[in-house]
Amino acid sequence: MSKKILRIDMTHRKATYEEVPKKWAHWAGRALTSAITFDEVEPTCHPLGPNNKLAIAPGWVTGTPASPSSGRTSFGGKSPLTGGIKESNAGGLSGQKIAGLGLAAIILEGQPEDGKWTTLVLTKDGVEFKDASDLVGKGMYEVDELLWETYPDTAVIGIGQAGEMKLSNAGISVNDTENRPGRYAGRGGMGAVMGARGVKAIVIDDTGGPGVEIADKELFDLGRRKLTESIQEHDLTKKGGGLPSYGTAILVNIINEAGGLPTRNFSAGQFEGAAKISGEAIAEVVEKRRTNGGYEGMVGHKCSPGCIIGCSNVYPDEEGKHIVSCLEYETAWALGANCGIDDLDSVARMTRECNDVGVDTIESGNAIAVAMDGGLLKFGDGEGALKLFDEIRRGTPLGRILGQGVEATAKAFGVHRVPTVKGQSMPAYEPRAIKGIGVTYATTPMGADHTAGYTIAPEIAGVGGKVDPLSDEGKADLSLTFQAATAFIDSTGYCLFIAFPILDIAKGWAGMAETVAGVTGMSITGDDVVPLGKGILKMERLFNEGAGFTPEADRMPEFMRYEKLPPHDVVWTIKDEELDKVYGWVHNGS
Amino acid sequence: MHVEVRLFATLRRCAPALGVGESLKLTVDPGTTIADLRDQLGLPPEEVRVVMRNNLQADLNDQIGDGDRIAFVPAIAGG
Structure with a gap:
């Protein structure tokens, strides 16, 4: 059974299941939410108006058996905070359950004319539109608890009071394994976009769902083993390593x-x-x-x-x-x-x-x-x-x-x-003390975001190479490579933290690509990660241009160019022309 | 020569008495390199991913100067 797009029209409170169009057939996660936004959202629309949409998509491998650390869900649309395209992803329970229902994506669109709030309940049998009056005005701890009384062990995607008020800093909560609201698609105000559709919560129960098809089980298993081994071998991610012992x-x-x-x-x-x-x-x-x-x-x-x-x-x-x-x-x-x-x-x-x-x-x-x-x-x-x-x-x-x-x-x-x-x-x-991450802040289509191109790995952690954080040299190229690889990883459904072991351990990088190839049947190797990532970035960049962004949007705040930052007493020194080179290829084709 | 040493995260197990945020105050001979200091402290070489000297990236072969602040960093990253 092929995956479906679930389109939920909140104006008429109607849900339809659609075949995945050919143009989106190869996308998942961030790539798919950005493609939906690029294709279906007018870049100049008001983010809180009827013409914006909220796209929700699990990654390529999310929901497959035993693929490690792959529970991410991407949330995308036009951001009320930035006015540009946004993808914000979260862990928690939702990704695997959406994938378990055989869905490539959920698209929330329209706005209810009666102004009433709805809880959407998704099961293998379809979508129920439940009156959410009892949840309105409540915070996410209570919302999660109340919904589990009726729908135990489900994934709950929800918004708190900030999302109801459509505030630009409202995030989208996903419950964790203990049904706590702590896994957030926090950045960019996507909670306000959900609130503007009149949706307080989405409950997902994948019991009896078709699950995720795997096109080439042998290749998938090969990749999964390589990736799992690299995570279990690396000092940062192995049992007793830095991340499990101390957290981020x-x-x-x-x-x-x-x-x-x-x-x-x-x-x-x-x-x-x-x-x-x-x-x-x-x-x-x-x-x-x-x-x-x-x-x-x-x-x-x-x-x-x-x-x-x-x-x-x-x-x-x-x-x-x-x-x-x-x-x-x-x-x-x-x-x-x-x-x-x-x-x-x-x-x-x-x-x-x-x-x-x-x-x-x-x-x-x-x-x-x-x-x-x-x-x-x-x-x-x-x-x-x-x-x-x-x-x-x-x-x-x-x-x-x-x-x-x-x-x-x-x-x-x-x-x-x-x-x-x-x-x-x-x-x-x-960014004045760690220049590469500043290039990412300035140029990513997402607005200042470290996860969009985490040059901290080589600039500070000595992961994936070692470069001087205070130097300007080579930072434009470094940031672009990281931004492109990240756009790909954000589409896989894997947690971005797999990047650290696979940047150091080659079999892990290859294994990640092989799992994607194994699930989708696409011909992908580790060499395809950056080119495919650039394709995703291009859609996002073009959306922002349509929304009115010019190169001047890719600049650091003025005060960072004249206020010296102790202890190194440094200012932001990377030239505007260098920043403009990061996305120069979008139009010149190189 | 006096040197102030900081150990982070998993490397702190090599100095179990050291409290969070505390540093070791040591005396070393002139000509001591950061690698020498690492070995004197019993830090497993394969676990030392990055070294810093006076808040700047440093090399294991750098000689330590009087009053230097040295930090040993294991594999770290995150969000």
Whole structure:
């Protein structure tokens, strides 16, 4: 049975199953959500209006048996935060269950004229449109819990109050294996796009579904073995390795040591309290708070079934009950160092609030830091910062400003130090101290996004080579290669963290491509990864051009060109012509 | 010569008494390289992925200067 596209028209509350058109037949994950957006969404439409769509797609291998760490779901459409194309992906339960129903993608379109909210229930028998009045106004912890009372063990995709208010920083939650809302397609305001379709939640039950067909089982198994072995052999991802032991916050101390940890709204590259919010500190808290029986804290947590890395954690309170899962690098930084806050419990409680209200932790931390820069609170005021999330929950004027993200907050508070590109704020790597990641921030079609082209691997971690983070040389080419490879990996359904072992271990890179070839029947090898990735980037770039983006959108914030960043006392020095070369090939064909 | 040493993540098991955020304050002979220091500390060479000296990328063969801040980094990456 071939895969289907499930199109859900929210204007008429009608669902149709369509054959996958030939033009999309080879795409999945990010490639498919971007292709749908490129083909079906008018680039100049209002992101919250009736002509935008929300495309949801699992990756090529998602839902196949025993393919490691492959539970990602891509969410795409036009972003209310950037005004350009967006793909944001998450772990959790949804990808495997959507794939299990035999779906290549779900397209949510239209808007209900009666203004009522709906919960969509997807099963092998079709789509039910349920009145969601009982869930409206509720945060995602309660939504997940209530929906599992009726639909146990299902995947739940949902939006918190921020998505209902259509705030530009609203994310989309996916429940994890313990039915907690912690796996977020957070970036770019896709929760507002879902809210604008009048959908509060999507429940997915794949019981009895057709599952995923595998075209060449032998090739798939060969690739799967190579990939699995490379993940299990690499020091970062193997059992007892860096990621399962410390989580992604393993990076806090190292990026701080390199002088690239943005601190107090990007005014310094080192934070004196970094160690207190590090992965090492998280692991220590998890160990120290261990109780006899009923203990919920843990490291090495897996966010989706079949993950063999386990970089997630469950951060416990003093009584051993979970505050939040997961506390990761970007979150510890955004709500910690960037706000001058060095108290892990405060950071954990704010992260829980983000997951409940339904906002991205990176944009939220940056918005609070900008507001602190503008005098709303003092840097370091964890208690005051925590209260701000209730402002968002209640939709007060202050909460709505913060929930619109960094640029709106900066205007409201008269701040010129605005760390954004294309309207989206920067994550936890200072581009003045780590130049390659700055090229990615400036040029990716997604707005400032580290995952779009993670040059940190060779610039800081010595993974996939070693280059000087402070040097400008070769960074345009480096970023493009990483952006293209990432666009491919984001389409596979694999977690991006497989990139680290497969950049170092050649059989893993080949194995990844072989699994995709095995599932789809396409002729793909490791050599095809970057060219195919460039094809995805081209669609995204052209969409943005249609939306009115010019080369001037690929620039770093002005203050980074004249404010020296300690400890290296560096400014942004990569020339505009270099940035323009990154996507020069889109029109000149080279 | 005095040197301040930081060990991160999985390498911290080689100095179990070291608290999170603490550094080792050591005295080394002139001419000591970062590789020598790594060996004196008993860090498994295959686990040291990156070394930093005074917040900059460094080479294992670099000689240590008085007052240097050295960091040993295992395989790290993430999000």
